[in-house]
Amino acid sequence: MDIHTNIPLKNFTTMKLGGNARFMTEVRTPQEVADVYNSAKAQSLPMFILGGGSNVIARDEGFNGIVARMRIEGFDIIADDAASTTIRIGAGENWDSVVKRTVEMGLSGIEAMSGIPGTAGATPVQNVGAYGQEIADTLISVDAYDSITNTFGVLSAADCNFTYRDSIFRSDAKGRYVITAITLKLSKNQPQPPFYEALQKYFDEHNMHIFTSQIIRDIVIQIRNSKLPNPATTPNTGSFFKNAIIDKWQVDGLKAINPNIPMYEMADGTYKIPAGWLIENCGLKGQLLHGVRVYENNALVLVNESATSYLDLEMARNEIINKVRDTFRVQIEQEPLEI
Ligand SMILES: Cc1cc2nc3c(=O)[nH]c(=O)nc-3n(C[C@H](O)[C@H](O)[C@H](O)COP(=O)(O)OP(=O)(O)OC[C@H]3O[C@@H](n4cnc5c(N)ncnc54)[C@H](O)[C@@H]3O)c2cc1C
Incomplete structure (x- = not known):
């Protein structure tokens, strides 16, 4: 080494x-x-x-x-039956290559998470998700090194305590486990409508009625390319802010501030408000703050255009959070972790 x-x-x-x-x-x-x-x-x-x-x-x-x-590699089928295939994937594998490979195998369950940069092993950390799928839906377990006990073990999906963009790996047990492999159970059935809003809208507009995981992957990549800058050429971390989660008692007060504020009721009774909408409706979309651009096509994304330090980014981030709070009385928070 x-x-x-x-x-x-x-x-x-x-x-x-x-x-x-x-x-x-x-x-x-x-x-x-x-x-x-x-x-x-x-x-x-x-x-x-x-x-x-x-x-x-x-x-x-x-x-x-x-x-x-x-950099741990691996892609091993560990179980297979009429309805599903279970695969153990090395944590260092490129995530999108994994999605591509499973789609080519005719499997479904992660196709809507096409085009997400990074490694397979990081996907459980923030319960990665996109276009109506999240890793918690198909993850069976993770192989992990426990740095406290200096042992190797297996954590079930329940052990990971997945919630919206969160898990034990970035909360209670932050820094404790190193995920060395993930095990996913993927379906042999093709994806079924209704799909996530943006996807369903595309299918309706294009009069599409046959759905395969390959079709979902292709459309997701097409939509993502129109909304997200490519990190290879344009420095960014995708969504820089998590969507805001509010309690039911806050709903009426917020509707009074702005009746058009979009809210989506979650399974646990809380409401999700798109942070991109909040930022855009504070007039910040397209603005350049300390060398950091609020991306024109998607206000949730911050692009490092000419920032030279973390301090620049920190100032831009705080200005955005404060403006959203002052305008809507909603607190948004940064999604990427810090080293
Ligand atoms: C253009 C763009 C689009 C994106 N779109 C999405 C999206 O649609 N949905 C979404 O959820 N995210 C999205 N992201 C965020 C990001 O791609 C994901 O969070 C991804 O899973 C991060 O993977 P990574 O390997 O780059 O992790 P890193 O950034 O390297 O690490 C992230 C965190 O995970 C920890 N970590 C990484 N690997 C391991 C491991 N093996 N064991 C334990 N801890 C580990 C790190 O210590 C760190 O705290 C996007 C990012 C960009 C740049």
Whole structure:
């Protein structure tokens, strides 16, 4: 395992900001994960696991510890019956390649999550989701290294405690587990309508009545390309803010401020308000704040146009959060985690 020193984190995160990692390495097996954690412990250094860096913001002071880039490969069918196929996938596999492969196998369950950057192992961390699917829907379990007990184990989906863009991996057990593989159970049935609003609208407008996971994947990629900047050329982390979740008692007060405010009732009785709508309706869409652009095609996305530091991004972020709060009395919060 090679260990490199003073590596700029901006080269490994899609927002292209932030200072240096004191040490950086790559882990290609679960045992290498344990080895690097034990080595860090022996030197009293903090550890950070990095996937594709598409949901991480690096701070200007950098990271005074070891950053391990997840590179564990694997794609193994572990069960197969008339209705479903169960696959164990190495945490370092590229997520969109995994989706492509399962769609080509005629399976459904993750096709609407096409085009999401990053690694398979990061998908449980924020319960990745898009266009009506989230990883919690198909995930059976994760293989994980427990850095507290220095043991390997398996966490069931229930253990992961998935909620909207959240799980134990970014709340109660943040930093404790390294996911080394995920196991998904995918269906052999083709996807059935009704679909997520934006998809259903596309199908209705184009008079489409036959649905396969390949068709869903193709349309999702087409819609995403029109709404999201490509991180390879335009630094961003996708949605920079989580949608706001409010309690039922807040609904009437908000409707009084703005009767057009869109709200979607969730299964648990709370209401989701699209953060992009809130930002747009504060007049911030397209604005350049401290070198950070509120993306013209989607106000939920912040693009690093000319920011040179985390501080620039922090100032832009706080201005947006404060303006939304002052206008709508709703608190929105940052989605990407920070290193
Ligand atoms: C253009 C664009 C579009 C996006 N669209 C979506 C979308 O539609 N839906 C959505 O949910 N997200 C979306 N994202 C966010 C992001 O792609 C996902 O959150 C993705 O899962 C992050 O993967 P990553 O490998 O880049 O993780 P990283 O950014 O490297 O890491 C994210 C967090 O997960 C932790 N982590 C990573 N790997 C592991 C592991 N193996 N074990 C334990 N912890 C780990 C890291 O420590 C970090 O805290 C988008 C991002 C971009 C840039």
